[in-house]
Amino acid sequence: MKSASSDTSSILSRAAVKSNIKLNASNFILGLVPERALPGPRPGQFFMFGIDSRKDPLLRRPFCYFRKEDGAIQILYRVVGRVTTLMTGLRAGETVEILGPLGNGYPDFLGSKAEEAGNGKGKTPLVIAGGVGLASVYPLLAGLDGRAHLFYGERTGASLLLVDELRRLSGQVTLATEDGSAGFKGTAAEAAKVFLKGRDKKDFTLYACGPNGMLKAASALGVDGYIASEEKMACGVGVCLGCAVKTAGGFKRACKDGPVFKIGEALFD
Amino acid sequence: MKSASSDTSSILSRAAVKSNIKLNASNFILGLVPERALPGPRPGQFFMFGIDSRKDPLLRRPFCYFRKEDGAIQILYRVVGRVTTLMTGLRAGETVEILGPLGNGYPDFLGSKAEEAGNGKGKTPLVIAGGVGLASVYPLLAGLDGRAHLFYGERTGASLLLVDELRRLSGQVTLATEDGSAGFKGTAAEAAKVFLKGRDKKDFTLYACGPNGMLKAASALGVDGYIASEEKMACGVGVCLGCAVKTAGGFKRACKDGPVFKIGEALFD
Amino acid sequence: MTDLRVGIGSLKLKNPVMTASGTAGYGAELAEFFDPSLLGALVMKGISLEPWQGNPPPRITETPCGMINSIGLQNVGLEMFLREKLPFARQWDVPVIANILGTSADEYVRLAAELDGAGVEGIELNVSCPNIKKGGISFGRDMAVFARLVGAVRKTVKSAALIVKLTPDAPVAEFARAAEESGADAVSLINSIPAMAIDVNTRRPLVKNVIGGLSGPAVKPIAVRMVYQASRAVRVPVIGMGGITEGRDAVEFMLAGAHAVAVGTAIFSDPMAPLKILDGIRAYMENHGIKRVSAITGSVRT
C-alpha cells in the first residue's frame, strides 16, 4: 500500500553532521549536510533543529542560517540549555533533523527591490548584533559588499566571536562589551547611538538581531531598517501562535510573519 | 560547604563503555568499566542500567551480571524496546550509569553452604535458559565446574547465542527451538521434561531463568532448585514494590527478596 | 485492503486522524507540507465572535515530554473566519470542524448558528473558556451551566455534527454523560491541563499568563485514562487526543475507546505528524490483520 506521506513535499530533512567546531567554551559552529537539497537559505531565515526523535527534549529549537561552507549549511550556536548542551556532543556522521529554511529573512537588499526596501547603495548599512544574534546578521555582511558598519556586543571581551573574520566582512567594526573589557563599554546599541550622534540618520539602514531589550534600543535609534526577533518558538511554521510579537496591528508570529520586522512595526515594552 | 552526598557510600557508579559487541541482529554484549570498584558480582545478581541522565526514558533497566572479561563487567542484552535500542548506539569511551550488583543471586553452590543449598556434588545441575534468560544462568555454568546440563531455548535456530562457548562450559547442552529449526522442537523446559522422564528427580538441582511461562513450566518439573524472575522493575532496590512476585506468603519483591527464588516459593498463575 | 472510515454522528470521515484545535491554524500553513485532503478532518483554531488578541509573550515553555501554552485563544474572529479562512479551507476535500469559544452561553449559540448556516461539517464546543457571568469558572467545570450550554447550542445546530470538548480538570465520565444527554453528537478530550512552570533564576513564570495548558506526550496516560472512562460512560463517539505522536499512540487511544483521534503538539515537532500517524495506524492494522479501523475502538482486553 502506498504511504500517504510519500505523496507530499516538505522541507523537513534528515541531515548528516559534517563538523562541530568549538569556538570557545560556549559557542560552536555545526556543519550539516541535508539529505535533501533545501531551497535558499537567505540571510535572516532559520531552521527548526531536532537533535533526535526522543520525546525529551520535545520541541525543535530555532537556529539561524549562518553560512555555507565546504558544502555544508552551518549554524552558529551558543550553549544555554538542554538542547544546545546535547548539541555539543554531536559528532561527524551522526544524523539530526532540520526543518527549513523558515521565515521571511532580511529583505532583498542588493537585488532589484533594493531601493524599495531602503537598501539603496547610497545608504550605509548599520548592523547591530547582540550576543549570538550575530548568527542572524552574519550572512548579511557578505551580501552587503563589505560596506556595513557592524556593532557587535557581548557581556565580556572573552566572549567576542570571529572578530578577524568580521573585520574582513565589514567596512568598519565596533566592538562593545558590557564590562568594558574590550571595545566600547556598554551594549552594541549604545555604541551605535554614540556613533550616530551628529550624523544624519537618513544616510543609514539598520539591521539588528539580539535579545528583546537590545531590539527595543535599536528600534529607538531613529534609523529606518529591520530587526530580527528571537522570540521563543514551538512550531516555527505558523500554526501554534506561540511566538507572538507585539505590533500596532496586534500580535504577529515571529516565525511566519517574521522573524524580520520593519523597525517600528514590532513594539517592545 | 561540604556536600551531604560525599558522606555516603553506595554502589551507584558511572561506568565507561569498553566494548559493545554485536552477536546478531538483536543481541549484543556490552562491556563496562565502572569508575568505582564494585563488590562481587555473583551469578544471578543484576544491575540497574541508565543510558544517560535524560528524563525519557526515565527509569533504569535491569540487566544480569553476565561475566567479567578484559577487566570489564559484561552484560548480554537483547533489543526489545527503547533503552535496549539506544544501547546499541553506545560506543567505547561513552559513559553510562549502573547501580549494583543488586539482588540475592543464586545460592553459594560450591562453597561451604553448598550441601545446605541443595548443591551437593552428588547432584547434577540442570540449567534451563529461555531466550535472553541465558544471561542470568551463564555465570553459573563456569561455577558449576562443567557439570551442568544446559537446556537452552529460543524461538528459532538463528537466534541461538554463543553455542560453542556454552558447550565448552557445560557437561551437556540441549538446544531447543519453538519452530524446530534447531535441536529439540519446543521450549527448553519441555526439553528438560523429556530428559527427566524415567530419571530420579532427586539426582538433580534446577536453575532456571526466562519468561514467566517458562519459569512456571520449570517449577512444575518436580526437581528442587531455583528460578530467577525477570519481573518488570522500577527501582531495583526494594522501595517501590513494583516487581511483585506471588508467593505463598504474599507478594515478594523480585529485586530485593529475589530475583532468585526457591522452586515452589514463587507461584505462577 | 484496510477500511479506515469512521462516522462521528452525521460526519463521515475517510480516516480517524484529525488535527487538534489550535495546533494547525486554519489549515493553510500545514498545506505547505502536505495535502490536507489526506486527513479525516481539519479542526480549526478556536473562533470567538470578535477577534481576540491573546496573551502577551512568553506564551510557551517546554516541560518534561510536554509543553505549556498560554496563547490565550488568540483568533481572527467569526467574520474574518467566514470571509477568508473557511473559504480557503474549502479548497481541500476534507470536512472542516470549527472550534468555538464564548464567554457567555449566548455567544456560543450565536457562533454555532452562524457556522452551522455557513456549512461547516462539525462544530466543537471548547468549554474550557472562562464563563464571565459565573465569575470566570469555566463552562466545563460547572455541571448545571455545562448542560444548559450544550442544550442551547444543540437546539441551534441543525446540519453540523455537534462535538463537545471536555475539560480535563473535571470528572470526565459525568460530563461526557451530561453532554450526551444534552444532545451532543460526540465528545472530544482531552483539552490541555492547567499547569505552571517557573524559571528559578528570574523567579518568573515561564509563561507570562502564569498558568497555561499542558499538552504533549506527558499527558498521554492521563488522556488515555479519561478517554477510557468517558467512552464507557456514553454511547456517542469519542474523539481522543493528548500527546499522540506516533501511530501506536493513536491505536492506544482507539483501544481505550476512541472512534477518532486528533493530533496537536506533535505537529509542532513535525508538521507531517498527522500523516505519519495515519501511516502508523494503517501499518498496525496490516500487521494485526485488522480490516476495519472501527474494530479497534474499545477493544482493550481488561
Place this chain on the structure above:
Amino acid sequence: MTDLRVGIGSLKLKNPVMTASGTAGYGAELAEFFDPSLLGALVMKGISLEPWQGNPPPRITETPCGMINSIGLQNVGLEMFLREKLPFARQWDVPVIANILGTSADEYVRLAAELDGAGVEGIELNVSCPNIKKGGISFGRDMAVFARLVGAVRKTVKSAALIVKLTPDAPVAEFARAAEESGADAVSLINSIPAMAIDVNTRRPLVKNVIGGLSGPAVKPIAVRMVYQASRAVRVPVIGMGGITEGRDAVEFMLAGAHAVAVGTAIFSDPMAPLKILDGIRAYMENHGIKRVSAITGSVRT
C-alpha cells in the same frame, strides 16, 4: 551559612527535603545508600489497619517522562509497622511521618490514634483511597466526606503534625481550604494522577489493575500549578511533590508556595536523589545569596 530549617506545624525539619510516601519503603533500603538523618523527614509507605496484599503484577509501566504504578497500597499493616518498622526507623535522627490509608473514616481515626500514641512526628492522611461506604469514590473527591474525615482525625491527633495529602483529581484550592478549616496542620500534594497505558500488541493494559497512578517529571507542571493554587488558598504550610528530580525542581515548588518538598519517583532512578536535590537547593541558595530557605517559599514574581 545557609539556614535550611523549616517548620510544618509542630514539626521542625532540619531541611525541606523528605521522601514521598510509598517510594522509600520504611527507610531501611535507602539507608543502604545514605544516612537518612540527613533528610528533613522520612515519610513512610502508607499503612492500613490490617496488612494489604496489593495488586497483582504487572504493577508498573513507564510512560513519557513518567511512570504508572498500581501497587495497590500493599503494606505490612499497623501491628507490624509498630513492632518492627517504626522502631527500626527510630535509629536515625530524623522525624518520621506515617502515611495512613483507610476504607472508612473509622479506620483512619483508629490508625491516627495508635500512631499518635506511638510517637510519630507526623501523620499524613492519604485520602485518595476508595471510600467503601460511599461506593468507592475516594475520600479526597467528596467535599463533605473529606471535611468530616479530616475533622474526626484532627480530634484524635494530639502530638503529631496532621498533614492532609490532597488528590490531584479534585479542585485543590477548595480541598486545601477545607482541610485547613477542619484542622489540618499542613497539606501535601500532589498524589499520583489516575492514568492508563495499553500495550498495543497484546491489547492489554500495561498495569494489571487497568488504571494506576502517574508520577514523575511528566506531572511536575500540573503539580507546581496545584501547589501554587493551594498555597494561595491556605495559611498552613504546603508540602509540594510531583516529579522533583533536581534541586532546581524543588526550588520551583518552593517558589510556587511550598514550604517543604518530597521526592518520590526520582528515587527509583537514583536512590541518592533526595540528597542530591538537597545539595541542589543549597547550591541555589548560595548562588542567589539566599540565607534562609523559607525566604524562597511563595516568592514567584507573577
